[in-house]
Amino acid sequence: MQKIRDFIEEQFLIEFDESFPETSDLFKEGVMDSFGYIQLVRFLEQEFGIKFSEREMTGGVMVSLTQIEQTVAQKVAERVDS
Amino acid sequence: MCGIAGILNPVLCAETLGDDIQRMLSHIGHRGPDGAGYVVDNGFAMGTVRLAILDPASGVQPFGDPTGRYWLCYNGEIYNYRELRTELEARGCRFRTECDTEVVLNAWITWGSDCLRRFNGGFAFAVYDARNREVFLARDRFGKRPMFYAQRGETLLFGSEMKAFLAVPGFSFEQDPAQIAAILGQWTPLPDQSGFRDIKNLPMGQWLSFRNAELTTHTYADLRFDEGPDVRSEEEALELIRKRLTRSVELRLRSDVEVGVYLSGGVDSAIVATLAKDFATRPVSTFSVEFEDAEFDESEDQQLVSSHLGTHHHAQRITYADIADNTPDAVFHAEIPAFRSAFVPMYILSRRTQEEGIKVILSGEGADEAFLGYDLFKETLLRGSWDDHTDDARRERLKLFYPHLTHYGPEHIAAMTGLYQQFSQEKMPGLFSHELRFQNGLFSARLLKDAGDPFAEISALVAAQACYSDLSPVQKAQWLEYKTLLSGYLLSTQGERMSLAHGVENRCPFLDPDVFALATSINLKFDDGFSEKRLLREAFRDRLPDKIIDKRKFPYRAPDAAAFAARRPDYLDLVLSETELSGLPFLNAKFAQRLANKVLTKPAGEISTKENQTFLYLLSICLLNRTFVRREELPSANLPPLQKVVDLSQTSEAHVSHGNLSLVT
Numbered sequence: 117m118q119k120i121r122d123f124i125e126e127q128f129l130i131e132f133d134e135s136f137p138e139t140s141d142l143f144k145e146g147v148m149d150s151f152g153y154i155q156l157v158r159f160l161e162q163e164f165g166i167k168f169s170e171r172e173m174t175g176g177v178m179v180s181l182t183q184i185e186q187t188v189a190q191k192v193a194e195r196v197d198s
Numbered sequence: 199m200c201g202i203a204g205i206l207n208p209v210l211c212a213e214t215l216g217d218d219i220q221r222m223l224s225h226i227g228h229r230g231p232d233g234a235g236y237v238v239d240n241g242f243a244m245g246t247v248r249l250a251i252l253d254p255a256s257g258v259q260p261f262g263d264p265t266g267r268y269w270l271c272y273n274g275e276i277y278n279y280r281e282l283r284t285e286l287e288a289r290g291c292r293f294r295t296e297c298d299t300e301v302v303l304n305a306w307i308t309w310g311s312d313c314l315r316r317f318n319g320g321f322a323f324a325v326y327d328a329r330n331r332e333v334f335l336a337r338d339r340f341g342k343r344p345m346f347y348a349q350r351g352e353t354l355l356f357g358s359e360m361k362a363f364l365a366v367p368g369f370s371f372e373q374d375p376a377q378i379a380a381i382l383g384q385w386t387p388l389p390d391q392s393g394f395r396d397i398k399n400l401p402m403g404q405w406l407s408f409r410n411a412e413l414t415t416h417t418y419a420d421l422r423f424d425e426g427p428d429v430r431s432e433e434e435a436l437e438l439i440r441k442r443l444t445r446s447v448e449l450r451l452r453s454d455v456e457v458g459v460y461l462s463g464g465v466d467s468a469i470v471a472t473l474a475k476d477f478a479t480r481p482v483s484t485f486s487v488e489f490e491d492a493e494f495d496e497s498e499d500q501q502l503v504s505s506h507l508g509t510h511h512h513a514q515r516i517t518y519a520d521i522a523d524n525t526p527d528a529v530f531h532a533e534i535p536a537f538r539s540a541f542v543p544m545y546i547l548s549r550r551t552q553e554e555g556i557k558v559i560l561s562g563e564g565a566d567e568a569f570l571g572y573d574l575f576k577e578t579l580l581r582g583s584w585d586d587h588t589d590d591a592r593r594e595r596l597k598l599f600y601p602h603l604t605h606y607g608p609e610h611i612a613a614m615t616g617l618y619q620q621f622s623q624e625k626m627p628g629l630f631s632h633e634l635r636f637q638n639g640l641f642s643a644r645l646l647k648d649a650g651d652p653f654a655e656i657s658a659l660v661a662a663q664a665c666y667s668d669l670s671p672v673q674k675a676q677w678l679e680y681k682t683l684l685s686g687y688l689l690s691t692q693g694e695r696m697s698l699a700h701g702v703e704n705r706c707p708f709l710d711p712d713v714f715a716l717a718t719s720i721n722l723k724f725d726d727g728f729s730e731k732r733l734l735r736e737a738f739r740d741r742l743p744d745k746i747i748d749k750r751k752f753p754y755r756a757p758d759a760a761a762f763a764a765r766r767p768d769y770l771d772l773v774l775s776e777t778e779l780s781g782l783p784f785l786n787a788k789f790a791q792r793l794a795n796k797v798l799t800k801p802a803g804e805i806s807t808k809e810n811q812t813f814l815y816l817l818s819i820c821l822l823n824r825t826f827v828r829r830e831e832l833p834s835a836n837l838p839p840l841q842k843v844v845d846l847s848q849t850s851e852a853h854v855s856h857g858n859l860s861l862v863t
């Protein structure tokens with residue numbers, strides 16, 4: 117999961133800390149735009165060998181580092197189970 | 199076209215103000231290299247640098263009425279001046295010249311501020327009432343020509359460009375983080391903003407009066423969407439488009455010097471060139487920028503239009519070096535932080551235009567705003583009806599958007615649908631159409647240590663508009679485009695500030711009030727808006743090659759950070775050096791440095807639009823700080839030949855000197 121944090125910090129020029137917690141809404145904070153969102157989704161799919169469903173991408177669950185990490189962990193677990 | 203400047207300060211004598219106004223005019227000499235003139239009184243001075251286009255011999259300014267009470271310094275053109283002159287003559291006015299300047303002054307004296315509603319043109323002017331010691335400033339309805347002003351107590355400064363204020367003793371420029379936050383958030387200043395503390399831009403469609411230290415502003419023209427004709431059929435719509443645009447071009451060809459056309463390669467400027475050719479007695483001169491970088495180049499289409507119309511074409515090829523070398527000068531002329539480098543090629547093109555001996559050009563600006571040419575409008579339609587569509591329908595629509603952006607490509611369409619889903623409900627009251635754009639703006643606002651709410655001002659602006667809430671979502675999007683991107687960047691930074699840097703006047707047939715009113719009547723009436731500018735294209739289908747008529751909107755852009763990364767000009771120290779950045783304490787230096795390092799070292803394909811934009815903002819903010827705030831690397835200021843000086847302080851009668859006035863001040 118460190119890779120996700122590193123990717124977001126590097127890609128969006130931010131640092132998660134007390135003033136910018138991991139639960140921050142990356143859209144509302146002006147960190148994420150359409151280009152960045154596409155880059156992030158592609159990175160996660162390639163790095164973790166997972167595929168996001170339309171529902172996951174449209175459901176507003178990928179807006180903070182915490183949510184992204186939870187979603188990815190869940191999908192990785194599902195992949196292992198199956 | 200001209201530049202004007204003025205100063206009202208009751209404690210200064212005419213002699214001192216005469217010196218001040220000459221220095222102010224010298225800073226905007228590029229706008230009117232043909233001659234300068236000024237009027238002084240105790241406590242007041244104003245002047246003009248003139249680009250002589252109509253009646254070059256007798257239109258010398260400042261222009262006074264026969265009684266010596268009213269004086270006019272005027273920038274721009276009133277295209278319907280002949281018709282107004284006939285009306286004024288019928289009311290007893292007598293004219294001494296063939297120049298529209300005299301029509302403007304008589305119209306003001308006859309009708310007062312009501313004259314402004316009658317003007318069809320791009321203008322900004324100042325009238326001085328010597329009897330009442332009152333100054334009036336006015337600006338055209340679309341914000342084509344600029345009018346900046348600064349009030350400090352009993353003192354008022356005004357000018358076509360803020361750089362005129364550099365000459366005023368004791369005046370200092372200070373960048374205003376609150377205004378800069380708004381610029382970063384919404385791409386451009388709001389109509390009254392300048393980016394500098396205590397300097398305002400007179401908003402489009404307004405005039406102001408200043409007397410005894412009291413300043414009042416008045417609106418004479420709102421942007422209305424309910425004043426167009428009743429159009430019953432598509433056939434009638436097409437006929438009216440042809441008729442009104444033809445008339446608009448005819449009016450804008452009124453000139454005593456040759457008029458050329460800027461060809462972008464798109465359909466709008468091709469239509470303008472087609473109509474200009476209809477009135478021409480010899481081949482029309484056309485001008486274009488070509489790019490060495492194929493991603494931005496439209497030269498094939500420009501040449502197609504040129505050969506189709508048989509124009510005398512001039513192409514200016516732009517390299518990375520051209521952009522890097524000319525950015526500091528272009529930013530100085532722009533005066534406002536910019537989010538793209540695309541204005542720099544226009545600076546170079548106007549220099550070429552001047553070298554070719556052309557003083558006036560027509561261009562296609564304003565067509566996309568009037569006839570719904572931008573994907574922003576389609577995006578607004580789709581997002582506004584998101585819940586009414588199936589997933590497949592949403593995807594099909596989305597695939598049509600922004601063809602020049604790879605992340606809107608078919609392989610990313612599912613993720614893009616997810617993104618749009620999050621923007622399908624209004625979150626910012628009144629600003630629904632622009633929420634995705636403003637998302638990028640939030641990123642740019644991180645350049646500031648404390649950006650506050652970058653959208654507080656624009657939210658307040660729309661909330662204060664009486665009829666705004668009654669507009670449809672697309673009309674609101676148009677309103678916002680007219681008030682921000684069009685006037686605050688396309689017409690100014692990329693438009694007239696660049697053309698006037700080299701004494702070239704630009705005229706925009708799509709900014710005719712009758713053309714705009716017509717568009718408001720027919721938009722979305724005969725189609726669903728997803729084929730951009732369909733009616734405009736169909737109106738001219740048989741006049742231009744299908745390739746041009748059916749060409750998708752290709753936004754005019756230029757290489758951004760890539761040009762600077764490739765050339766590494768010395769002035770990049772301004773954005774890379776900790777010492778330099780510390781001189782702008784309102785900036786978040788750490789973020790600025792990280793951003794600059796990223797965009798200047800990573801491959802261009804890995805740099806997002808918002809990063810490019812934010813870098814350009816950063817660079818232009820730092821360059822403006824260097825010239826305006828620190829007054830370093832200032833270009834030389836040159837006063838055009840003095841043609842007229844009027845000293846109202848010498849006698850009760852105006853003391854007027856004409857001719858070669860190099861010895862008369």
